[in-house]
Amino acid sequence: MNANYTLLDILNNNITIYNKDTNQLEPLVIENGIEIPMIQRDYAQGRLDDKTIFIREKFLKDIYDVLKSNQEGNNTSLKLDFVYGYIENSAFIPLDGQQRLTTLYIIHWFLAFKDKDDFSAIGLDKFNYKTRQSAKEFFKSINNFENQNKIKKECANNFNKLISVIKNQPWYNLKWDFDPTVKGILTTLTDVINIFSDISFSTLTQAEQKPLSFHFLKIDEYGLGDNLYIKMNARGKPLSDFENFKASFENIISNKTEISKEFIRKIDGIWLDSFWEYSLKSLPQIEVTEDIESITKKCDSLILEIIKKFTEYLYFKNNIGENYDFKDSNLEKIYSSEDNLHLLNSFLDLLCSQNYSEWETYFEGLFSDKKAKNKVSTNQTTLNFVQKIFDKASFSHFENLLFFSWLNFILRKQSITITDDLKDFIRITRNVINNINQKNKTSLETELRTDYYNEIIEIIDKIDISNPYKKLDLNSFSSRKRYIQYEINKYDLFKDDNVRKELLSEFEDHPTLRGLIFNFDLSPYKNEEIENIVANYYEMFRALNYRDIIRLLLCFGNYSVKLGNSNLGEFRFFGQNEKWHRVLASPDGEITPNFIELFKLFSKSKIENWNEFVENNVSNYIQQYENNWLWYCLKNEYKMILDHPIFTKNSENKIEIFYNQSLNSYHNNPFVFWFRYHCPIEIKKNIDEQNSSAQYTNYSRLYLKNGVQLEQYNNSWLIYNLNIDFKDSRIYYNEEKGYFVLECQNLIADLIPYIELLNTTNRSPSTLSKKLLTE
Incomplete structure (x- = not known):
C-alpha cells in the first residue's frame, strides 16, 4: 500500500x-x-x-x-x-x-x-x-x-x-x-x-x-x-444528506469565532436532542429499541429541512438571486456573514425551545382558515409552517412570505410567544402580500414572484415589532407605499379602540376581501353601526345567492368591473360565487359608491328578512334602469339572466352574456338566454335551442324550429325568415331593412304570446327554396 x-x-x-x-x-x-x-x-x-x-x-x-x-x-x-x-x-x-x-x-x-x-x-x-x-x-x-x-x-x-x-x-x-x-x-x-x-x-x-x-x-x-x-x-451505510451537509458546512464556517463554535457544539448537542424528540413523537409507531435507524434518519431529515428553509429566507433577505438552491456556493455567500450564522443559531434555539406537541398546536393560536377572534385569517386550510417543513411540503409564494414575516418577527423579538404585536405584524404583512396582485379575467391573481421577495422582506423589516400599527411611518418605506397607506388609514379608524379594531379585523378577514378593504369607507360610523355593517356583510353572502347580491348592488348603480376588450365590446363582470374578490377588491374602485349607499342601510340594524330587503330596494331603485337591459336583471322573474354574469356591450347597445370570459365560449343575448333556458315548457318546445347561441364575434338570435329568427334590438324584436304575407296588428314589415319588427314594452312578456304563432307560420319562400336546394 x-x-x-x-x-x-x-x-x-x-x-x-x-x-x-x-x-x-x-x-x-x-x-x-x-x-x-x-x-x-x-x-x-x-x-x-x-x-x-x-x-x-x-x-x-x-x-x-x-x-x-x-x-x-x-x-x-x-x-x-x-x-x-x-x-x-x-x-x-x-x-x-x-x-x-x-x-x-x-x-x-x-x-x-x-x-x-x-x-x-x-x-x-x-x-x-x-x-x-x-x-x-x-x-x-x-x-x-x-x-x-x-x-x-x-x-x-x-x-x-x-x-x-x-x-x-x-x-x-x-x-x-x-x-x-x-x-x-x-x-x-x-x-x-x-x-x-x-x-x-x-x-x-x-x-x-x-x-x-x-x-x-x-x-x-x-x-x-x-x-x-x-x-x-x-x-x-452511506452518509445521510444531513451528515454530508454538516461536514461541508462546518468547513464553510470554520474561520468564524464563537458563533461557529456554538453551531458546531449545539448541532451535536441540545439541538440534536430536540430533533430526536421530534422524531420520536412524529413516529409513534416505532419502538426505539427496534428501529434506531429509522429514528436517526428522520431526525437528520428534520434538522436538514429546517436549515434549508431558514437558509431560503436568508438567501432572499440578502438579495443573492431569484432562484434559491441549497448548495455550497450559496451557503458560502450567506454564511460568510457572522450575522447570518447568528440568525441561524438564534432560530434553532427558538425552535428547540418548544417540544413537538407544542408545535402541533402553536400556529392554531396565530392563524385561522376563516375569521376567528384574535387570529389572522389565511383563507386556506390550517397553516402550520413547522409541520409543512417537516413534511417537505411545498410552500406557495403567499405561504413563503408569511413564513418569512413570522421569522423576521421572532428573530427580532427573540421570542416565539404569540402576542398582539405578532398578530398585528402578521396581519399587516398579509394585507401587503395580498395587495400584490393583477387583474386576470374574473379573479385577482397573485403577482408574487421570487424576484419580489427581497423587496417584500425589506418592507417587513421596516415594520416595527412593538405596536406595529401605531408606528407605521410612510416615510420609512421606499416601495409599495400605497399598500402601507391603506394600513395607516385603517389604524386611524381604530387607534386605541380595541373593540373597533376587532370589528375591522373581522370585516377584512371575510374571504371576499382578504384584508383589502380600501374600497369601503367606515369612518362615518360608530362602533355599534360598524357591528351591524359587518354582521350584515357576512350574512349577505350566507343568505343570498349571487344573483340576488348582484341585484341588490345594482340598486345603487352599475358597478360592473371591466375585464378587457373584445370585438363585441368591453368585457364586464358583476361578480359570482368564489369570484367576488375581483369586484370588491378591485384597485379601480368601481364598487365604492354602491357600498357607500348600502352601508347606510346596513348600519341601521341587523337585517332579518333578506329576500324582503332585496325586493324592497329593487322596487325603490329599479326605475333608473328603464329601457335598459338591467331592468330585467333586477326583476325577480327574470333574474336568471344573471346566471351568466359577464357581458359585452357595443356602441349600438348590443349585449351578449357569458359564463366565462372568452369569445370561444358560447354566448347569448340576455333575452335569448332567458327564452332558451328559463321560459315555460310550452314555449320552449318551439325553440331551436342548439342554434340559439353564438360563438366568436357573432351575435346570438332566438331560433324557432321552423327557421324563423328573432334578434333583440333596443326595445324591439327584429324577425327574419318570416313570409312577407304575414299579417299582425303589432308586427309590421320594414321594407327598407327586409325584416319584421315587434316593438315591445316588455321584451319578454310581449314576445311570449307570439312564439308559437311564429313557429307555425310559413317561412319566406326564399328561405324555403334555399333549404330545398341544400336537401
Whole structure:
C-alpha cells in the first residue's frame, strides 16, 4: 500500500506493492489501465438530484482549490482515501473508488484535451467501462486520437461548445443520451469546463508534489474479489444528506469565532436532542429499541429541512438571486456573514425551545382558515409552517412570505410567544402580500414572484415589532407605499379602540376581501353601526345567492368591473360565487359608491328578512334602469339572466352574456338566454335551442324550429325568415331593412304570446327554396 499514487500512476503502469514473501517492493503489471467492471453501478456523481449536485460541487471545488494553489507555487495536496481492487487481464478492476476515479478521469481528460495533442502518451486512453456496452463505446470514442483532434478543431478553443460538439459527432449514438453513465460523464464534464478552465494539465504532474493522490490496495491476492465487494456494500451505510451537509458546512464556517463554535457544539448537542424528540413523537409507531435507524434518519431529515428553509429566507433577505438552491456556493455567500450564522443559531434555539406537541398546536393560536377572534385569517386550510417543513411540503409564494414575516418577527423579538404585536405584524404583512396582485379575467391573481421577495422582506423589516400599527411611518418605506397607506388609514379608524379594531379585523378577514378593504369607507360610523355593517356583510353572502347580491348592488348603480376588450365590446363582470374578490377588491374602485349607499342601510340594524330587503330596494331603485337591459336583471322573474354574469356591450347597445370570459365560449343575448333556458315548457318546445347561441364575434338570435329568427334590438324584436304575407296588428314589415319588427314594452312578456304563432307560420319562400336546394 502506498499513499502517493495518482490516477496517471495506475494508467501508466507505475504501481509498486510490497511483496511479503520477498520483503521487497515490486512493480505491479497494469498494462491495460483501468476497467470498471459490470458488477459496479453506473457513474452516479453526474446525476442531477440535489444530493448528488451537492456532493459533486464540493468534490470538484476541493480539487480545484488544491490545483489552483499548486499552480500558484504552493505545495498542497488532497488525499483521496483508499482505492481497492484487483488485477485481471493486466487491468486494474476497482471495487471501491469507482466514482472518485471516474471524476478524476474527467478532470484529467479535459485538462489534457485543452493542453495536449496526444492522449495516448499519458495513458488516458486506458480508462474504460464494462457496465454497459453503450458506456464502453462512448469511452472508446472520446479516447480515440482522430476523434479528439476533430472535436478540438471544431471547438476552436471555445470549450463552452465542447458538449454540443461531442454530441454532434457522427460516432455519437443518440441512444447514449439515455445511458446513465454517459449522461453523468457529460454533466460532470460541463461542471469541469466551468471550473477548471484556468488550470493547466502540467499542474497534475508536478514532480515535487502529487497534488491528488490516494492509497492503493490490491486485494485479489487474498482471494476476496467480487465477494468482498458485495459484502462491503451490504455492510456499508452511506452518509445521510444531513451528515454530508454538516461536514461541508462546518468547513464553510470554520474561520468564524464563537458563533461557529456554538453551531458546531449545539448541532451535536441540545439541538440534536430536540430533533430526536421530534422524531420520536412524529413516529409513534416505532419502538426505539427496534428501529434506531429509522429514528436517526428522520431526525437528520428534520434538522436538514429546517436549515434549508431558514437558509431560503436568508438567501432572499440578502438579495443573492431569484432562484434559491441549497448548495455550497450559496451557503458560502450567506454564511460568510457572522450575522447570518447568528440568525441561524438564534432560530434553532427558538425552535428547540418548544417540544413537538407544542408545535402541533402553536400556529392554531396565530392563524385561522376563516375569521376567528384574535387570529389572522389565511383563507386556506390550517397553516402550520413547522409541520409543512417537516413534511417537505411545498410552500406557495403567499405561504413563503408569511413564513418569512413570522421569522423576521421572532428573530427580532427573540421570542416565539404569540402576542398582539405578532398578530398585528402578521396581519399587516398579509394585507401587503395580498395587495400584490393583477387583474386576470374574473379573479385577482397573485403577482408574487421570487424576484419580489427581497423587496417584500425589506418592507417587513421596516415594520416595527412593538405596536406595529401605531408606528407605521410612510416615510420609512421606499416601495409599495400605497399598500402601507391603506394600513395607516385603517389604524386611524381604530387607534386605541380595541373593540373597533376587532370589528375591522373581522370585516377584512371575510374571504371576499382578504384584508383589502380600501374600497369601503367606515369612518362615518360608530362602533355599534360598524357591528351591524359587518354582521350584515357576512350574512349577505350566507343568505343570498349571487344573483340576488348582484341585484341588490345594482340598486345603487352599475358597478360592473371591466375585464378587457373584445370585438363585441368591453368585457364586464358583476361578480359570482368564489369570484367576488375581483369586484370588491378591485384597485379601480368601481364598487365604492354602491357600498357607500348600502352601508347606510346596513348600519341601521341587523337585517332579518333578506329576500324582503332585496325586493324592497329593487322596487325603490329599479326605475333608473328603464329601457335598459338591467331592468330585467333586477326583476325577480327574470333574474336568471344573471346566471351568466359577464357581458359585452357595443356602441349600438348590443349585449351578449357569458359564463366565462372568452369569445370561444358560447354566448347569448340576455333575452335569448332567458327564452332558451328559463321560459315555460310550452314555449320552449318551439325553440331551436342548439342554434340559439353564438360563438366568436357573432351575435346570438332566438331560433324557432321552423327557421324563423328573432334578434333583440333596443326595445324591439327584429324577425327574419318570416313570409312577407304575414299579417299582425303589432308586427309590421320594414321594407327598407327586409325584416319584421315587434316593438315591445316588455321584451319578454310581449314576445311570449307570439312564439308559437311564429313557429307555425310559413317561412319566406326564399328561405324555403334555399333549404330545398341544400336537401
